[in-house]
Amino acid sequence: MDWQRTGILAAAAVVALVLAKQWIGFSERYDAELATRIAAQQPQTATADDFSAQAPTNGDSTDAPGGDNFVPEVTQATDPAAVTTTASASGQTIEVITDVARVLINPKGGDIVRVELLDIFKDLDSKQPFLLLSNDANQVYEAQSGLIGKNGTDQSSQRPVFASDKTQYTLSEGDDTMYVDLNYQQGDVAITKRFTFERGDHAIDVEYIINNQSSEAWSGAMFGQVKRDNHQPPKTGAGFGVSPFLGAAITTVDENYKKYKLEEIGELSADKRRTEITGGWVAMVQHYFVSAWIPPQESNNLFTLRRQGEYNFLTFQTSEFVVPAGEKLNVKAVFYAGPKDVDRLEALAPHLDLTVDYGWLWWIAKPLFHLLDFIHGIIGSWGWSIVILTLIIKLIFFYPSAISYRSMAKMRKLQPMLADLKERYGDDRQKMSGELMKIYKKEKVNPFAGCLPMLIQMPVFISLYWMLMESVELRHAPFLGYIKDLSVMDPYFILPVLFGITMFVQQKLQPTPPDPMQAKIMQFLPIIFTVMFLFFPAGLVVYWVVNNTLSIAQQWVITRQIEKEA
Structure with missing residues (x-):
């Protein structure tokens, strides 16, 4: 269980670091540098x-x-x-x-x-x-x-x-x-x-x-x-400036x-x-x-x-x-x-x-862009094209995701047994590990099955991030009426809040970590990510909201199936 949760936390941390790394510097710093440079210029002849x-x-x-x-x-x-x-x-x-x-x-x-x-x-x-x-x-x-x-x-x-x-x-x-x-x-x-x-x-x-x-x-x-x-x-976006x-x-x-x-x-x-x-x-x-x-x-x-x-x-x-x-x-x-x-x-x-720099995962990002462009050629909306692209990606990874969610559902079913083990062998880690392996073997649960599919999908998530960040087509592209530009942040923060809600619901469908400290960290993740996503381009947040919603639906169905089997 610890291995699974640690793997998921590590995967989430890597994605967060890659995303946050690109959004640095406030607009004040940019404006100060520009003002200093202009002031330093002297007319010449x-x-x-x-x-x-x-x-x-x-x-x-x-x-x-x-x-x-x-x-x-x-x-x-x-x-x-x-x-x-x-x-x-x-x-x-x-x-x-x-x-x-x-x-x-x-x-x-x-x-x-x-x-x-x-x-x-x-x-x-x-x-x-x-x-x-x-x-x-x-x-x-x-x-x-x-x-x-x-x-x-x-x-x-x-x-x-x-x-x-x-x-x-x-x-x-x-x-x-x-x-x-x-x-x-x-x-x-x-x-x-x-x-x-x-x-x-x-x-x-x-x-x-x-x-x-x-x-x-x-x-x-x-x-x-x-x-x-x-x-x-000129800086792009609003609030935080992308660099x-x-x-x-x-x-x-x-x-x-x-x-x-x-x-x-x-x-x-x-x-x-x-x-x-x-x-x-x-x-x-x-x-x-x-x-x-x-x-x-x-x-x-x-x-x-x-x-x-x-x-x-x-x-x-x-x-x-x-x-x-x-x-x-x-x-x-x-x-x-x-x-x-x-x-x-x-x-x-x-x-x-x-020169359209998709990073080292360009070989994934470029086909994703061509697919997005193809969809846009049919429906004429970049926002809805992102929604359909997300659905296609979700379908491609349906089976690996199902393995991950099935593993999480089985682990959730084992929560009472794991809590009992912790109460009986909490001070004897060697004994507790041995008993855990017996339970996993008896219940046919692989603790690594939950995080491995996520790691497989990470290159796609990262390349999609770069693709959406580099696509000039999203600049000034409207969506849902109130969003006038998919390349800047949601002016009313509706999409980031929806992202935080969907991430919170996802957590509720997952097994609770036995480690109290780990459980507290997981509870704060939706808040941390929501704050970070406030300043992300609306087009990127659209992808994550749709992806989370589809993941919730898939995870809920699989969890109900496991409970019926039990």
């Missing part, structure tokens, strides 16, 4: 687009592309607001509006300096678009790209200033594709930087068209990078998904800062959202992670290419800035979908 890109050399200089000191990066910061506001006021910033995004492009360098997600709200009250990338007083987070190398336009302290036909482009009704061309003349070489936007898509094709009408060959390489400071994204992973992710030859926290980037050794791979990608990951550069997949690309001053740079560089005299060449990369859409990321590049 240097241009934000000065690059220290070096031309490639034939030697082993560390300043060559691929060398340890090479990275196309901003050498001087600027007043972030001046980059966007001043340019916009002078009519220089190029504004692109599609059905899902508003994008600002700086003609100097052709960098993407702002991305607003029009199809995703910052919050339900303001209905403002979610701001992912921006270069302003609150954050520096932008996507830079250019041409480097022998004839590259982006050399040290110099970047091209592109011309465009318009300063505002809008995707028209009925059109599925929109092209935004920026033009630059480099002597007899005409260079077009083309941005391609598709309806309903957060991926942007960034293509360089190099038309070499000179008498000599043109050579260079394309680079793209995410430049980001250390600001924390998921924030940092860089990359795919390597040895690992499909390798990630580094922001604070780790500046501490990377030389061999970990750089990696070469055919294809590949590099991404900046935060809760629910990701920005990523996907270079040409047929090219052998160099990837670099680096900290320079207060900024982090996630860079790719293609292998060098040559445009013969009188010929034209196109080189294209894809920049994605949007929600963690598993299917879209999976289609963009191999293993990019792993």
Whole structure:
């Protein structure tokens, strides 16, 4: 009996620790850090687009592309607001509006300096678009790209200033594709930087068209990078703020998904800062959202992670290419800035979908998400999809659960006998253990049968937790009328209270521990878990309430059967 109860307590403790570990820090701490960082920023006047890109050399200089000191990066910061506001006021910033995004492009360098997600709200009250990338007083987070190398336009302290036909482009009704061309003349070489936007898509094709009408060959390489400071994204949830992973992710030859926290980037050794791979990608990951550069997949690309001053740079560089005299060449990369859409990321590049970080149990969590998504496609409600998914999981584990509940029911039947043994042999543990084994053998009860099925199901519980935590689809998804957002806590705490009640009822159907101290701990568990679940996302609590309710029904039926048999 002690072994069974201890096993159940241990299983519950592990689940509680895994769940509670993710919910750390109060909103005051976040707000204080943000206020301190903003207050520390000082306006500066240097241009934000000065690059220290070096031309490639034939030697082993560390300043060559691929060398340890090479990275196309901003050498001087600027007043972030001046980059966007001043340019916009002078009519220089190029504004692109599609059905899902508003994008600002700086003609100097052709960098993407702002991305607003029009199809995703910052919050339900303001209905403002979610701001992912921006270069302003609150954050520096932008996507830079250019041409480097022998004839590259982006050399040290110099970047091209592109011309465009318009300063505002809008995707028209009925059109599925929109092209935004920026033009630059480099002597007899005409260079077009083309941005391609598709309806309903957060991926942007960034293509360089190099038309070499000179008498000599043109050579260079394309680079793209995410430049980001250390600001924390807006907290998710309410009350307690969730602290998921924030940092860089990359795919390597040895690992499909390798990630580094922001604070780790500046501490990377030389061999970990750089990696070469055919294809590949590099991404900046935060809760629910990701920005990523996907270079040409047929090219052998160099990837670099680096900290320079207060900024982090996630860079790719293609292998060098040559445009013969009188010929034209196109080189294209894809920049994605949007929600963690598993299917879209999976289609963009191999293993990019792993940025939807389900943890080490991803191989369970990912099929669970696809099943949840399939159910949602039929019924159209994420809340009811969770209910049906819970029912399916319960059916899958019906037999292991039945074994556990049957064992608990038999142990409950043996309570009077166990109490008698404790009274007679309470001081003689060896004698009491021997008598217990005799009773278990006579009544055909396995004390371990109750906790083993629970341990088998734990990986599913944990992976489901991660899946629900990482699914951006639950963000602002309504349920049951009063719940406007399944990704934040229940505003009226109805679901957590129901969870506590169902957990209490479950305990009443289970045998009482013979140890008084253990019995007291079990009595407090529903209260402890209820308090903890007050701050959990409503979608996760929906799962537990439904799971507990189905468990109560199954356990009650099995207990009645055992009592009838007796």
